[in-house]
Structure formats: C-alpha cells, structure tokens
Amino acid sequence: MQRTSLTKNPCPVARALDSIGDWWSLLIIRDAFDGVRRFGDFQRSLGVAKNILTARLRRLVADGILALEASSDGTPYQEYVLTAKGEDLFPVIVALRQWGEAHFYRKNERHSVLVDRHDNKRVQKIQVLSSNGKLLSPSETLVKKPSALE
Template identity: 45%
Template sequence: MAKQEQLARSECPVARTLEAIGDRWVLMIIREAFDDVRRFSDFQKRLGVAKNILTVKLKAMVELGVFEIRPASDGSAYKEYVLTEMGRAAFPIVISMRQWGERFLYGSGECHSIMLDNVTDEPIETIIVRSRAGRQLSPEDCHRRLITREG
C-alpha cells in the first residue's frame, strides 16, 4: 500500500489531517481565505503560486469539502471559492501554527504580522490546550485511545 494511502486510512487523526490539508500551499490558501480572498486570480496574486499548482490544490480542497464553488458575489461571471464549515474549522490550526512561528521562528527585531481581535484591536490570546474542567494540559497530561466513530 502506498504511503499516502496508508496516511489517508490511518487511525491517527494527525496523519489523516496532514494527508488532507498538510501541504504548505493548501494551508497558505486556507490562510488567505480567512482574509476573505475568494477568487482564483486573487489567490494566485497574493501567494505567487503557479497557476497549475493552485488549480490542483483548489480542486482537491473542493473535493475534500474545505471549499465550495459559488457564483461571484458581485454578480460577475467569475466563480468564488468559499470556505465551508470544514474549512472554517481549520482556523485554530492556522492560528496555532502562526503562534508557534511567532514564538520560535523570529529573532529579536524581526518584523512579522500579528492577529488582532476586530472588536478590541488587541492581539488574540495564545491557544492553550485545556481539559474539559479548564485545566491547562501538556503532552504529559494526555494519552491516546482508539475509538469507533458513531454516526
């Protein structure tokens, strides 16, 4: 069995997620969509990705259910790529990656963007993994168990 097929059928949610959206271009496309980019040409301009690569990535994300294609909101003949519930649910993933990068990949004095709350114009809170009771958790505080998904 090919490695990609193994990942796509793995019991590990991390492996399946990486197979589905772990590609750098996919995550950058999703990031741009959170900034309300919807048109192919706008994705291409903002990311500088080759058109053939963008075509393949967008097609795969539509097939997966991350995006849906809709008529342009301005009534033009263009089509728009709109995040679905599945796509919007990737927001904490992108924010976690952003916050990890902010913390570990920039040196003193280096410029980078930050995420601000639209209401308060203040930086957003760092994402923390918590128990259902609200306790902050670290890797040592958790374990895995296989389950079967219902419904």
C-alpha cells in the same frame, strides 16, 4: 506521499494531514481566512504556479473544505469560499501562526498579528485545556486507543 484511502489511516492527525498536509493547501486556507476568494488573487498572493493552484483548489473543493459559488460582486466569475469544514480549521491556522510568531522571528523583528475586530487586541495564546479548565502540557496527556473506549 500519495493519498491514502480515507479509511486506512487510523489516526485523526494522519487523516487530517492526508487532506491538507501538502505545501500549499494550508497557505490557500490561510488566505481564504484573510478574505481571498478568487483564483487570480490566490495566485498573486502565493506566487504558486497556476497548474499547481488549479490542482490544489480542486482538491480542496473535492474534500469539502472550499466551495465554488457565484461571485459576490457583479463579475461573472466564481469564488472559492470556505465551507463549515474549512472554517473549522481556524484553530489550526491560528496555532501555526502563533508557533511561527514565537520561533521564527528575531527579537524586535515585526510581524503581523491576529486581533479581535471588536477591540483591536491580540487574541489569546491557544492552549490545550483539561476538562476542568487547567492548562495541560504534552506529558500530562495520553492518546487513548479506540479499543480502550468504554
């Protein structure tokens, strides 16, 4: 799928996927959340070809999800860091992680978990809640078209 011009796709999900919906982008962002910042570290962590990584990083920067800044340690290189827009993907990554944990491991098979730094306890399961705080199942929700907005 080639990129659609931003204003074409009416659906927010489609627009989001247009930006991060390829094989590597979300893994790069996951690594970024885990503190990876350098080209070579992404490359080693992901095992992706360098030309592909170059293209993906450039696009993530162009889309305002990552930004290039001078390295924090003394080295003369640059680092890729998450912007505010990139940080807003946190719930997406966590939701994906939890879905992966729930459905892609055999019983008793170990996997990494996301914990609160303060108390080392696992984070809560991500939920879709109504305005008054009740848990919503997919069938209890509805996508309202913009024309129907008041």
